[in-house]
Amino acid sequence: xxxxxxxxxxxxxxxxxxxxxxxxxxxxxxxxxxxxxxxxxxxxxxxxxxxxxxxxxxxxxxxxxxxxxxxxxxxxxxxxxxxxxxxxxxxxxxxxxxxxxxxxxxxxxxxxxxxx
Amino acid sequence: xxxxxxxxxxxxxxxxxxxxxxxxxxxxxxxxxxxxxxxxxxxxxxxxxxxxxxxxxxxxxxxxxxxxxxxxxxxxxxxxxxxxxxxxxxxxxxxxxxxxxxxxxxxxxxxxxxxxx
Numbered sequence: 001x002x003x004x005x006x007x008x009x010x011x012x013x014x015x016x017x018x019x020x021x022x023x024x025x026x027x028x029x030x031x032x033x034x035x036x037x038x039x040x041x042x043x044x045x046x047x048x049x050x051x052x053x054x055x056x057x058x059x060x061x062x063x064x065x066x067x068x069x070x071x072x073x074x075x076x077x078x079x080x081x082x083x084x085x086x087x088x089x090x091x092x093x094x095x096x097x098x099x100x101x102x103x104x105x106x107x108x109x110x111x112x113x114x115x116x
Numbered sequence: 117x118x119x120x121x122x123x124x125x126x127x128x129x130x131x132x133x134x135x136x137x138x139x140x141x142x143x144x145x146x147x148x149x150x151x152x153x154x155x156x157x158x159x160x161x162x163x164x165x166x167x168x169x170x171x172x173x174x175x176x177x178x179x180x181x182x183x184x185x186x187x188x189x190x191x192x193x194x195x196x197x198x199x200x201x202x203x204x205x206x207x208x209x210x211x212x213x214x215x216x217x218x219x220x221x222x223x224x225x226x227x228x229x230x231x232x233x
Contacts, residue, residue, distance in 0.1 A: 034221065043120070043206055043224035044159070089159065103149070103161035103172055104222060 006107035019077040023090030030092040120225035139207030148190035149208040
């Protein structure tokens, strides 16, 4: 059973517009969420994260919003650039105080295409 | 300066063979992981080691044996390879957070594409 779901396999956006990537999760024990970006033949690269004690985290053009009651998070990219074209993975974890090695549970990814 | 490196990048082998994939991180992290990305593109945890000690061992056939000679290395040995082992294997590392929470930002290697014929 998928605990982290990215229901849109792909998204196409024009350069300069906003990209919104969505992610839903089922496990209410998840308390830390991350977005990774992946180019072909490379490993996932960390983009931005959010703890469950927050509802928004911003880093430059990237903002992640968390709605705990809906078990939903989204990544906003504004403005979108052609170099943002990649696969975006949502991931979640259950952190425990001072415990190492917590696994990340990944969604299936959304392929973002930004056209110029 | 590669943070997490894996060798080889591509591995093509016959069924029944034994192979190893090596991973090294130069970030000074104390925790390392192996993930598998299957044909459906799901990235799933296989193993996690902290300071050379096994922490996570998901439901993985015992043909897969991780070995951590030191904190900076986590190798994956696979015996008697099967067709279903074909996948991309990613190594990752992270550092236990200071304070009360372990913010689990993991850094990934470039992946090893294993093809079993």
